[in-house]
Amino acid sequence: MVIEGLDGAGKRTLADGLTAALGAKGASVASLAFPRYGKSVHADLVREALHRGHGDLADSVYGMALLYALDRSGAADEIRALRDAHDVVLLDRYVASNAAYAAARLRQDATGEVVKWVWDLEVDRFGLPRPDAHLLLRVAPAVAAERAERRAATETGRERDAFETDDGLQRRCAAVYDGLAAAGWLAPWHVLDGVAGVDLEALATSLLGQ
Numbered sequence: 001m002v003i004e005g006l007d008g009a010g011k012r013t014l015a016d017g018l019t020a021a022l023g024a025k026g027a028s029v030a031s032l033a034f035p036r037y038g039k040s041v042h043a044d045l046v047r048e049a050l051h052r053g054h055g056d057l058a059d060s061v062y063g064m065a066l067l068y069a070l071d072r073s074g075a076a077d078e079i080r081a082l083r084d085a086h087d088v089v090l091l092d093r094y095v096a097s098n099a100a101y102a103a104a105r106l107r108q109d110a111t112g113e114v115v116k117w118v119w120d121l122e123v124d125r126f127g128l129p130r131p132d133a134h135l136l137l138r139v140a141p142a143v144a145a146e147r148a149e150r151r152a153a154t155e156t157g158r159e160r161d162a163f164e165t166d167d168g169l170q171r172r173c174a175a176v177y178d179g180l181a182a183a184g185w186l187a188p189w190h191v192l193d194g195v196a197g198v199d200l201e202a203l204a205t206s207l208l209g210q
C-alpha cells in the first residue's frame with residue numbers, strides 16, 4: 001500500500017496513524033519511506049543534491065529520477081520479504097513519486113514521455129514489486145507548503161529543499177498526481193481529503209477487507 005502526495009501533505013502523519021489503526025485491529029504492519037535517507041547511498045546523494053550539493057546534479061531531471069529509482073531497486077528484496085511476513089506493507093512514497101515529480105519538472109502530464117520512462121525503468125527493468133493500491137493524500141498545494149514550512153521551523157534537519165520551496169513545481173505535481181490517479185497508473189488509486197482529515201478507523205477496515 002503506497003501513500004503519495006505533495007511535500008508537507010501529511011504522508012508521514014497518515015502512515016503513523018494508519019499503522020496504529022491497523023495494529024489496533026490485530027494486523028501486522030511494516031512500513032518503509034522513500035527516499036531511504038541514511039540507509040542507501042543513492043538516497044543520501046539525492047538529499048545532498050536537493051540541498052545544493054554535487055554541482056548541477058539536481059538540475060538533471062532524469063539523473064535525479066535515476067537515483068530515486070536506484071534507491072528503490074536496492075530495497076526490492078526487503079519489500080518482498082516484508083510482504084511475505086506482514087499483513088500490510090505501507091510505503092511512504094514509491095514509483096509514482098518519481099513519475100509525478102519528473103513530469104512536473106519537465107512540464108509534462110501523466111501521459112508524458114518521462115512517466116513512461118519511469119515505468120520502463122522501475123517496473124520493467126528493475127522489476128520492482130507492484131503495489132496493490134495507492135492512497136493519494138490530496139491537499140491544496142498552498143496547504144502542503146504551509147505545513148512543510150511549519151515543520152521546517154519546528155523540526156531539526158527538516159529544512160525545506162529545492163523541490164519543497166518551488167511552488168510552481170508543487171502545483172504542477174498536484175496536477176500530475178490527479179492525472180495518475182484518474183488513469184489508475186500502476187495500481188488503483190484512492191483519493192483521500194487531507195484537509196478534511198482521514199477517518200483512520202474506516203480506512204483501516206476497508207484496507208483489511210480488500
Ligand SMILES: Nc1ncnc2c1ncn2[C@@H]1O[C@H](COP(=O)(O)OP(=O)(O)O)[C@@H](O)[C@H]1O
Nearest residue numbers: 006007008009010011012013014147148151194
Ligand atoms: N491533517 C493535518 N492537519 C494539520 N497538520 C498536519 C496534518 N497532517 C500533518 N500535519 C503536519 O504537517 C506537517 C507535514 O506533515 P508530514 O506528515 O511530515 O508530511 P509529509 O510526510 O507528506 O511531507 C507536519 O508538521 C505535521 O505535523
Ligand SMILES: Cc1cn([C@H]2C[C@H](O)[C@@H](COP(=O)(O)OP(=O)(O)O)O2)c(=O)[nH]c1=O
Nearest residue numbers: 007034035068093094097098101102163164
Ligand atoms: C521517493 C521520491 C521522491 N521524490 C521527491 C519528492 C520530494 O520533493 C523529495 C524528497 O522526498 P521526501 O519524501 O519529501 O523527503 P523529505 O521530506 O524527508 O525530505 O524527493 C522524487 O522526485 N522521486 C521519488 O521517487
